[in-house]
Amino acid sequence: MEVYFTVDKTAVAEFKDRGSKFLGYVFPVKTPEAVKDCLMEVKKEHPKATHHCYAYRLGTDGMQFRANDDGEPSGSAGKPILGQIDSKQLTDVLVVVVRYFGGTLLGVPGLINAYKVSASMVLQLVPAVQKNIESKYHLTFDYTIMNDVMIVVKQNNCTVLSQELQLFCTMDIGVPKTNEELCLLRLRDIHGLEIKSLK
Template identity: 40%
Template sequence: MSTTRPSEAEEAQSDSYWTLAEPSEAEYSEKRSKFLAFAYPVTTEEEALARVAELRAKYYDARHVCWAYRLGPTGEPYRANDDGEPSGTAGKPIHGILVSQGLTEVIILVVRYFGGVKLGTSGLIEAYREAALAALEDAPRKECILQERLSVSFPYELMGPVMRQVKETEARVLLQDFRESCLLELEIRAGRLDELYTRLERIYGVELKSETATNGR
């Protein structure tokens, strides 16, 4: 059975993700209820929950402060909170907007001031969804590239062939030590690690060690 190698575009998608470059906010109204929506870039649960505490203190007189966040390159873990609204009518639609917009390491919070008219289940879902979307409408976004590190050891006479592969795969040299044998610490986009590893592995006398992945925020 033949297999097809992923295209460069597909590989790029697998080793990057999108988040917000800076906070954003918006306001949405529905049947006299006012929804204040806030979106923040966050990297940890502690940071996300600090934003929740901050807005609850600031808008202490609001009926509800509902929210959802996604963390990590794949959007895991995530949490959603209805804060007293009927189950599934607030946090879940907010989370759904993050998913549909392809964003992670972001929390969206929606503060609701009740206007005296009940919206019903479907009305609440739509209102929280629209408020969350409004908060993202003009929000600047940025792509984060996942990186891998590779340690390369080799005798000095292999300097030319090794550095040629480093240059051609656009790896970045983090550290170099040429005092006895040669040692390079490299960082490269995760989608190109296998390519670089294979190229260097073909050079007799080169020793390789792959290290923990990092992200390029």
């Protein structure tokens, strides 16, 4: 696997069922901390909502995930939301569905449907973006070869994660796995450049 799919925009969709109002939110997120921040934001915006249910999946391997029913019957909210994220094969994404109770009980099948539809609607509003899975490397080099390093970094679509450019420079880069070998070969050709793999 050399690529993954995620979203790079936020969006909101609204779904109504027998008086209950469901608002679906989608956020691009990278960390559990970012998930918390987005949840706080939604809760601040909807302090009077009955439930703030959500699901997220993180990481290029998709191994970090969570589904939360926030007081709805077990498995009736978080799971259907996560199911929609997974049906689109997305990662680094959070979907929150806010519910305002409308007086009529929907029952578990009704809830599963409402949360599923809300998540599906909001995910349809944001196009999935394909990103390269990257390996991270730490580069150390003298300022005089800065130009040579930048040419290879740019030509290989590497992501510059952090950099300190003085007389002596350090840079953390993400190298797309699709052309990792070629990129490293070219970097190793640059005299005086030190490369360390960051796990």
